[in-house]
Amino acid sequence: MTEIVMQNLGKAFGDFTALADMDLTIGTGEFVALLGPSGCGKSTTMNMIAGMLAPTHGEIRFDGRNMNGVPMAKRGVGFVFQNYAIFTHMTVRENLAYGLKSQGVTAAETRRRVGEIAELLQLTPMLERRAAGLSVNILQRLAIGRSAVVEPAIFLLDEPLSNVDAAFRAVMRSELKALQRQFRQTMVYVTHDQLEAMTMADRIAVMDHGKLLQVGTPLEVYNHPADTFVARFIGAPGMNLLRGRVIGADTGVAVDLGAAGRCPLRSGQGGEVLFGFRPEQVQPDPQGPMQMTVTTVERIGARTILHLAAGDHLAKAVLDSEAETPAQGAELRFSVPADAVRLFDPKTERAL
Incomplete structure (x- = not known):
């Protein structure tokens, strides 16, 4: 087992910066997912850890040993x-033993270790x-x-x-974790699939445009996104973000969302904000302080996803399919728990 430390790590290809000033420590025996869209720098980071690319600047250390230049x-x-x-x-x-x-x-x-890994990955019969002549699924399992059979430290x-x-991905997620x-x-583990990252990783490093935006446990990045990119990228659907203004109301501080109503806040300073809440945290309530029109209803197995609109605001709500669901065109009144609300600066898009 090996600790990986990346300090001020960067990689440029001519005028293009693929990775900018990354600082990240991956603990001994830790499972970390580098998560982000295509072109965000995650594969570049992995290739530098592997030694396939040389950093433009910064250091990579394994257990304190500088690996810059090590093949x-x-x-x-x-x-x-x-x-x-x-x-x-x-x-x-023969492939496993190579x-x-x-x-x-x-x-x-070799026989012992090949037998063990074949049993773990359900390759013994073949x-x-x-x-x-093997299928793509089996070939990836074999790879x-x-x-894994050589038991590398990293x-x-x-x-x-x-x-x-999709079915094989679900199987392999559990097998890789095992x-x-x-x-x-x-x-x-490099991936653009947040489900893979959320289900397997001890911590997730979210990246975009060559920058490391947030590092945390799956629940930390889900519940407390550092900025609006992380808020939208994590979650299926991602976090709703509505423009509003924090005001003082008769009953305390609230965010005024115009056509979508007002939502009470536990605290906050006056001014423009992006009001964030997860679609799963929408609570239908005939007396709720927020209201939006249902524009589309998607039924996906155990979940129903409602697409909502009010003025310029667009949002989504995720409900249990067993619950009573409003029809397309109906008004949905709802509330959002105060501790589930996240506020962001509309200029910097960073969490407040």
Whole structure:
């Protein structure tokens, strides 16, 4: 197990800055997801950790040792790419054993470790099959197993599930977490899929346009987003953000949302704000202080998503499908718990 420290880490390609001044410590045995949209710098960060790219400035340290200039082969890093690189002329067993043989591991130890990883990843029935005829799902599982079997101190995964089907992704999320718990490797997982990050990672590092915006546990970044990008990006649907003004009301401080009504606040200073609340925190209430028109109703299994509008405001509400649901065109009155409200500065878009 290895601690990874990135200090003032940056990477530029000519005039383009792919990563700007990242400071991030990944603890020994921690599972951290680098989460963000395409082009945000997460793969660039991973490639520098692996030694495939040299930083333009800053340092990467493994357990206090400066890794700048250290080749990938000497970093003790396992890497799984989005596009699996499997030897299709070899059997599953031979693919799994390849790295161990390269390290000079004994035949008996190789058999033991290959058997264990094959069992964990449900590859045992096909150990003697050639990789050439296997499905994409199995090939990706094999790629993960081949890197994991050598038990690297650091395990890097760059969107390994993006090419596989949804059902298989759900299976692999639990298997990857089990793998990390078993070997206690320091694991860095690059993804644009917030569900993968939320369900697997100990902490999430949210990135956008080459900048690290927030680091925290899944619940921390969900409940307390540092800015409006994180608020919108985390959650399905993301956080509602309505322009309003904090005012003093007869019953205390409130935010005036114009056509959408007013929402009481526990505290706040007067002025323009972005009023944030999660769609799941909408509580239908005939006497509620907020009101919006239902424009679309989406029924998705156990959830119903209501699209709402009032003046220039657009929002979403997530309700239990068993609950009574207003029809399209109906008015929805509702409240939002005061402790669920998040306020943001409309100019800086940072949390207040």
